[in-house]
Amino acid sequence: MSADGSPDLRAGVEADLGYWDETQEALAALSPGFLDAWYRMARVPVRRNLLGAKDRALIGLAASAAATHLYGPGIRRQVANALDAGASAEEIMETLQLTATLGIHACNIGVPLLVEVLEEAGLRDGPAPLTERQEKLKADFTRDRGYWHSFWNDFLELDPDLFEGYLDFSAYPWRHGVLSPKMREFVYCAFDAAATHLYVPGLKMHMKNAVGYGASAAEIMEVLEIVSLIGMHGAEAGAVALQEELGRRGAG
Numbered sequence: 618m619s620a621d622g623s624p625d626l627r628a629g630v631e632a633d634l635g636y637w638d639e640t641q642e643a644l645a646a647l648s649p650g651f652l653d654a655w656y657r658m659a660r661v662p663v664r665r666n667l668l669g670a671k672d673r674a675l676i677g678l679a680a681s682a683a684a685t686h687l688y689g690p691g692i693r694r695q696v697a698n699a700l701d702a703g704a705s706a707e708e709i710m711e712t713l714q715l716t717a718t719l720g721i722h723a724c725n726i727g728v729p730l731l732v733e734v735l736e737e738a739g740l741r742d743g744p745a746p747l748t749e750r751q752e753k754l755k756a757d758f759t760r761d762r763g764y765w766h767s768f769w770n771d772f773l774e775l776d777p778d779l780f781e782g783y784l785d786f787s788a789y790p791w792r793h794g795v796l797s798p799k800m801r802e803f804v805y806c807a808f809d810a811a812a813t814h815l816y817v818p819g820l821k822m823h824m825k826n827a828v829g830y831g832a833s834a835a836e837i838m839e840v841l842e843i844v845s846l847i848g849m850h851g852a853e854a855g856a857v858a859l860q861e862e863l864g865r866r867g868a869g
Contacts, residue, residue, distance in 0.1 A: 626653055632760045633660040635674070635698040640690060640853035642861040655849055662842040667835055672800060673843055674699035676807045680844045682712075683808035684719050688850045711794040715804040718787045721814055724779070728772045744774055751777050754784060761788035763798060766822050802827035806837065807844050 631637045633656075644652040662673060674695045678867065681691030699709050735741035747755065751773050759765045761784070773780045790801065802823045809820035824837055 618620055619724070626656065630656050632849070633663045635670075635701060636694045638690065638694075640857055651852070655841075655846075655852075656810045656863060659846050659849075662839045665835075665839060667833075667839050668803075670854075671699060671700070671702035671704045671708075673839075674702055675704065675708065675755035675796075676799070676803060676840055676843045677846075678712050679804045679807040680711065680811050680847050681850075682716050683811055683814065684717075685808070685813040686811060686850075688813075688847065690853070691847070691850060705795070708796050710792045711796050711801075712804055714790045714794070715796075715801055716767050716808055718768050718783075718805075719808050719814070721779065721783055724772050725800070725819065728775060729768065731775070732771050733814060734799075738785065740750050744770065747774065758788075761791050763791070764822070764826055766818075768818060797830070799827055799830035799832050801813050802830060802832070803836075806840050810841055810844050812845075813847070858869055 625635050626649065627641070630641060630652075641652065662668070663670075668676070678692060678695035678699060680686060681688040681695055696709060699712075708755060732741065754777060755765065755769075755773060758769065758780075769780075790796070792796075794801070798802075805823040806820060806827060808814060809816040827837060
């Protein structure tokens with residue numbers, strides 16, 4: 618493997634990762650050794666190939682499309698890679714639907730803090746008994762999403778209307794989708810584990826759910842390997858900007 622930006626490097630990136638665009642061109646011109654080092658790391662899950670090309674692309678799509686990241690070039694790359702690997706429009710849309718649930722983490726983090734504030738202010742002395750409606754919502758969530766976690770308890774108590782809305786929103790792919798339950802849990806793991814989010818309670822919960830659906834440690838490790846690659850996105854964007862500025866200033 619060449620570390621000097623040679624055609625061999627481009628051929629390897631295109632073959633293993635499915636793309637080569639202006640960001641790789643800029644990196645190859647400015648720091649080919651660094652690009653080569655990244656490629657040797659990025660190809661690990663490709664060579665191991667536990668998930669397969671289609672699921673790798675969908676995991677990469679979840680990482681790029683997450684509200685905490687929103688890396689446009691990555692979204693386009695992974696949509697193209699997924700289609701090239703045989704993914705249907707329904708599978709790609711379901712990945713985006715699953716990823717769109719990230720926003721509820723404002724409540725997953727905020728509601729427990731609100732409860733603490735209320736208790737410290739003497740405005741709450743413990744959870745209230747669930748109403749018949751709340752019990753039904755809890756049962757519906759458990760049925761449709763396949764689990765229940767204690768972090769939903771206070772949310773359900775304090776705002777059952779929003780909880781019901783979130784249930785219908787988050788359960789839509791579970792009620793109508795085509796991905797396997799294990800793959801759905803991998804998508805949740807992907808955006809929870811991403812460096813731009815690092816939502817520990819959700820990541821652990823969805824790892825546990827994935828194991829319950831038959832995921833192996835090696836498969837979950839492959840999800841983490843794929844998501845860890847978003848750190849390169851800053852270098853990609855920065856290299857293009859640097860190359861453009863150097864050209865504008867006549868610096869070569």
